[in-house]
Amino acid sequence: MTSNPTLSRAASHAADSATAPASDGAASDGAPRTGGAPRTGGLDIKGLTKVLGGRTIIDSLDMAVRPGELVSLLGPSGCGKTTTLRMIAGFLTPDSGSIMVGGREVVHLGPEQRPSAMVFQNYALWPHMTVAKNVAFPLRLRNRPRLSKAVIAERVDAALALVNLLHHKDSRPARISGGEQQRTALARALVQEPQLLLLDEPLSNLDAKLRVKVREDIREIQQRLGITTLIVTHDQEEAMSMSDRIAVMNQGRIEQFSTPAELYSAPATEFVATFVGSLNRVEGRIEEGRIVAGGGVLGIRPEDVAFVEDGDSGSSADAGLPATVERVVPRGHFAELTVRREDAVLRSFATGAPPAVGARGRAHIAKWLEFEDGKLVRKGSA
Amino acid sequence: MTTGLHTGSGAPARPAPAASGPVQPDAPGRRRPAGGSARAGQARGFVMALPPILIIALFIGVPIVLAFGFSLGFTGGLNHTIALIGQNVHEAQGLPTFGAYGDMFADRRFLGDLIVTVVVTLVSTAVVVLLAVAIGLYLKFADGVIAKALSALAVVPLFIPVVIASWAILGFYSADGFLRSVAAQFGVDFPVWSFTMVTVIIGSVWTSLPFATLLVTSGLQAVPRAMIDAARDAGASFARVVASVVIPMAGVPIVIATTFTAIGILGSFTVPYFTGPNSPNMLGVDMSNYFSAFNQPQQAVVMAFVVFAIASGIAAVYVWANFRSAKENAGKQAVR
Incomplete structure (x- = not known):
């Protein structure tokens, strides 16, 4: 042939x-x-x-x-x-x-x-x-x-x-x-x-x-x-x-x-982190689970922010800072939450039944990326 | 509910949007049964289109029918006067007569003019289309000052009256014209082209080229760049890209430009009248001679119908091109 x-x-x-x-x-x-x-x-x-x-x-x-x-x-x-x-x-x-x-x-x-x-x-x-x-x-x-x-x-x-x-x-x-x-x-x-x-x-x-x-x-x-x-x-x-x-x-x-x-x-740079996937971009650094002023820019993936409603039990039930749910956007198999902590407003992904708007609980940051001058300098985790 | 905030002062609550917004005082009138409304719309459209239809029927349709009858020997009614004035008129005795047609087709002068008309139309149209495609392709692929200048120059003849251009062409190629004078400076005896079919062809090309160029250029410009890139990516040379992709994709506008040009040249009068010889010449000039100088209106009408028959053949190609274009568009719509 x-x-x-x-x-x-x-x-x-x-x-x-x-x-x-x-x-x-x-x-x-x-x-x-x-x-x-x-x-x-x-x-x-x-x-x-x-x-x-x-x-x-x-x-x-x-x-x-x-x-x-x-x-x-x-x-x-x-x-x-x-x-x-x-x-x-x-x-x-x-x-x-x-x-x-x-x-x-x-x-x-x-x-x-x-x-x-x-x-x-x-x-x-x-x-x-x-x-x-x-x-x-x-x-x-x-x-x-x-x-x-x-x-x-x-x-x-x-x-x-x-x-x-x-x-x-x-x-x-x-x-x-x-x-x-x-x-x-x-x-x-x-x-x-x-x-x-x-x-x-x-x-x-x-x-x-x-x-x-x-x-x-x-x-x-x-x-x-x-x-x-x-x-x-x-x-x-x-x-x-x-x-x-x-x-x-x-x-x-x-x-x-x-x-x-x-x-x-x-992600090597802040641009890549922002362009690929969702990201909470917050200026500051993390000290003892709390975002404080100073340092560079923090990049936190929504799936690395865990929100646990008051009364719910779980491994991170006592971790993080007090937070209130401000917005819930259903995305099909998960929901995108906007939670307000005393140090920042963060987006989080919730699987299963999402909490109601106004629900109180605790929001915990499990992992984060630290950028300085637009470049990744450190990957942090709690 | 947010409406509670607005009605808190005791003011009456707004009616629900469904009951308010779209319903206007005249709305019931608009909600007539669809059939009646459609019929009214059709009637209104017909009345609006009627004036031009009547004008065309009255001033073009009726004269055509009368002229056709006259060419077949029907000399009564509105043809009576012209039949009285004209010489060599054949009259139908109940049945139509083809006497006038027989006269013309037995006339070697007419047959010579017919051949000249067809040849000039074919040659001029071919030259016009070739030049228009060449200019269009250059404008499509070239960029810069020359292309811009060419695109401006190509339409200049549109703004020069044909009679002026004809005289200029006649003078340029005449025995004592510019071309022969310049050639003589170098000892060259350039042929005299004035009052020959060469100047008729040159003049026809000059007058027809701008419009054909506009049509063809717009057709070629409409071929998407990606189609050309795809052909080059597939390994096609420039000539192959033009032959296999660009020209076929601009086929419909090129055919339309060809038919417009051919019909225009076929029925031309000014250029052959001013720049052509006495005989043989194109049928447009001949028709005028038979009608006024020779006072044979019936024979002039016969010539007109012969030209009309040829033009109808060309028009059929135009209709086919438009039909194909509409079909292609319908195909695209169907997929969307």
Whole structure:
């Protein structure tokens, strides 16, 4: 067989997995969790800089993505994550710096010559072509070697089977749903067998339920193919649930590049702590369980603030300071409380039946982060 | 309850919002059965649209029907006067006659003019569309002073009356015109293009290019940048991006620009009248000659219907393009 063995193998796996759930779940703790042996090269960026309109958008950015790893570029709007992705794809030329894909310098190459493939935010499917023709387009452009129609058809079918879209191969993009368009765009990228897969806000146009489904699909396919993948997103939940590692960007620089678990438990900067997850930010320091003036800034995760209502028993019933519940926001399987202590107003998460507004009790801070000049200096616990 | 705070002074409590807000004094009138209201709306819309419909029917529809009848030999009624004045008029004896059509299609002059009209229309339209697409593509992909200057220059002919442009073109290519004078300085005997179909084509391109450029450029500009980026990312060269993505995606506006241009050139008068030869020339000029100079109104009307038949073919392409565009939009709506 002359077609892409990886895609074909993955496609047959896709058919199998329609009846049996995938065995490799999404852990969030560490090294790449690729299902098979990584078949693609890594990404190595050094000193990448871009100035637009006199403003430094990307400031000497360094990043190394290991082969087969899925990395998210996470940050607020305007932080430079999409600019970085477009430079890696070749749509923007950096002012300085180096971009190596699979050990090969690509910074001087146009997007059509780079060993990467991109899934665009709005999918960018060509409306005048069917789903199959959209996916076949990159293959029809290949000259060395030129692919026969039969080989192209075989590879297109394999790519569409991989994303479960064979039944829509003759449909126009306008006739399929947003999620299916997303998967078509993914198939079009994967059929190119890129060394590096780039996804620009791939889920931002999908509704909340579909977003969860598609992100699981993307993760599963990425793991199955072992393809090095870089995703740009501003959605921390998306980044946390999909990524092997996350690079949090702010003002053209990477603030922290680590695993989701590390990012959450040991944020390197106050910005990362605030951007990833919820945080009580209080100026001061903690002495004997009490927040006092002076020092730097405290970061306290709401789940590290325990509120025990008067009369309730528990391990921390006598710990902490007297507090009153000021606000209760139900969040489904938990509730977000706003509790007032004599030293600060803190948010806390409560599972089970939440207390009523005005309830009195004690609020105890179990763990906290101490920042000075925006940087983490200490992790404290009671 | 917060309302207790407001009513604490003994003032009467406000009525519940459901009973107050949206209900207005005239609300019952608006709550008529939907069918009656829809019929009233339709009638109002029809009355509002009636004046232009009547004007079109009266001043365009009726003359067309009369002219068609006249071309088939019906010389009574409102055609009576023109039939009396005109020469060489064929009259129907109960059944319609195709005598006037037979006259024209047996006339080598008419056939020559017909061929010239079709050729000038085809060549000029092709040149206009090619130039418009080239300018549109340049404006789409280039950025800077030249692109801005070009986009401004491309519409200049819109603001120059055709008659002025025709005279300028005639003078530029005439035997003692600018082009031949400059060429003569270098010992080159440049051909005389005035009063040939070359100047007719140049003039037709000049007058049609701005509007076609506006239409095509807006169509090309509407192709999203991401579609082009996606093609480049897939490995397409610039030529392939243009051929496979940009032009097909701007297909409908390009077809519409082509049909507008072709119909405009097909029925043109000023440019061929001023810059073209006596014979063969385009049918617009010929029609005028037959109607006024030769006093053969029935033959002029026959020519008009031949041009109309060709224009209808072009219009069918325009309708198809609009239908396709509407279908594509409906598809997008359906998915949303």
